[in-house]
Amino acid sequence: MKKTIEVVNQLETEGIINGYALGGATALLFYAEPALTFDIDIFIFLPNAENSTLIDLGPLYQALRDKGYESEKEHMMIAGIPVQFIPVYNDLVREAVHKAGLKNYEGVSIKVIQFEYLLAIMVDTNRPKDRERIGQLIHSVPWNQKVLYDILDRYSLLERFKKLK
Amino acid sequence: MKNRVKNIKDIFKAKQERRKRLAGLSIEEKIRILVQLQQLALPIYCARGLNKKAWDLNFDQE
Numbered sequence: 716m717k718k719t720i721e722v723v724n725q726l727e728t729e730g731i732i733n734g735y736a737l738g739g740a741t742a743l744l745f746y747a748e749p750a751l752t753f754d755i756d757i758f759i760f761l762p763n764a765e766n767s768t769l770i771d772l773g774p775l776y777q778a779l780r781d782k783g784y785e786s787e788k789e790h791m792m793i794a795g796i797p798v799q800f801i802p803v804y805n806d807l808v809r810e811a812v813h814k815a816g817l818k819n820y821e822g823v824s825i826k827v828i829q830f831e832y833l834l835a836i837m838v839d840t841n842r843p844k845d846r847e848r849i850g851q852l853i854h855s856v857p858w859n860q861k862v863l864y865d866i867l868d869r870y871s872l873l874e875r876f877k878k879l880k
Numbered sequence: 881m882k883n884r885v886k887n888i889k890d891i892f893k894a895k896q897e898r899r900k901r902l903a904g905l906s907i908e909e910k911i912r913i914l915v916q917l918q919q920l921a922l923p924i925y926c927a928r929g930l931n932k933k934a935w936d937l938n939f940d941q942e
Contacts, residue, residue: 716911718939748902753920753932795936819889820907855899 716755717821718794718833722782724824731778736815736826738801738808738833740764743848745818746830747856754790754797758812758828761802802878807832807839807870826844830856831863838872838879849879911937 726732736742739756764770779791790797803809812831818827828836834852837845850859867873881911905913925932 716935716937744910744914746903748899749905749910749917751917752914753918753935794939796939797933813882818907819909851899854896856903 716794716796719755719796719798720820720823720825721800722779722784722793726775726778729778730762732800732828733762733777734812734826735759736812736828738811738828738836742827742833743830745827746833747852754799756799758800758801758803758808760812764802769848772800772802776829805839807835810866811836820876826860829862830848830858831866833868834858834863834876835866835872838867838876839870846879853880911935 716723723735724810727735735744735757737755739754740750740752741755741878743750759775760770761770761772761775776786776791779793780786784793789798790799792798803812811828812826813829814832816827817824819825834849863876864873867876902913903909915935915937918932922932922934
């Protein structure tokens with residue numbers, strides 16, 4: 716995974732992406748017990764995509780192919796790990812990526828979405844597996860109620876969370 | 881009956897404690913555990929016709 720992170724950081728340095736943060740189940744590993752997942756979700760800002768309704772992942776995929784990595788369905792296989800690049804798709808995810816914190820994996824820095832934002836995104840996504848996981852996470856990982864409630868309140872998700880809780 | 885309820889509560893408490901303990905492991909250790917979980921789960925996914933692969937951490941050694 717170290718090499719995978721290095722490649723993602725390189726994409727940002729080269730300006731192929733305008734920022735990123737690790738999200739999803741792999742991001743949760745930084746805070747919680749290990750849980751099964753097979754891919755890595757990277758939320759990204761694409762250059763010149765802020766006010767565009769059409770999203771073109773072509774240049775990003777081409778840059779990765781030029782580095783010798785191949786696509787496999789919706790993933791790019793980077794150093795033995797399937798990575799899904801997800802352009803930020805709403806204001807909550809945009810804020811979560813902006814406020815991502817720096818973590819360390821085997822000496823390499825990686826931007827990871829904060830735990831409270833990961834919870835908020837799961838409340839927003841609201842799939843059965845998200846609802847099940849939220850119930851486990853809030854009892855096994857320390858979280859900041861003030862921070863989480865503020866996020867949920869601003870995105871009209873607080874009532875949904877309270878019902879899940 | 882009262883004892884049984886107490887025991888169930890103990891089981892849930894122990895599960896929660898285990899989760900907390902695992903959450904406290906280093907990220908590197910968690911990734912190694914994740915790959916083991918993937919390897920264990922692969923036959924089930926294959927039997928369901930789903931094409932999944934366990935992560936190859938050997939790339940980090942190259």
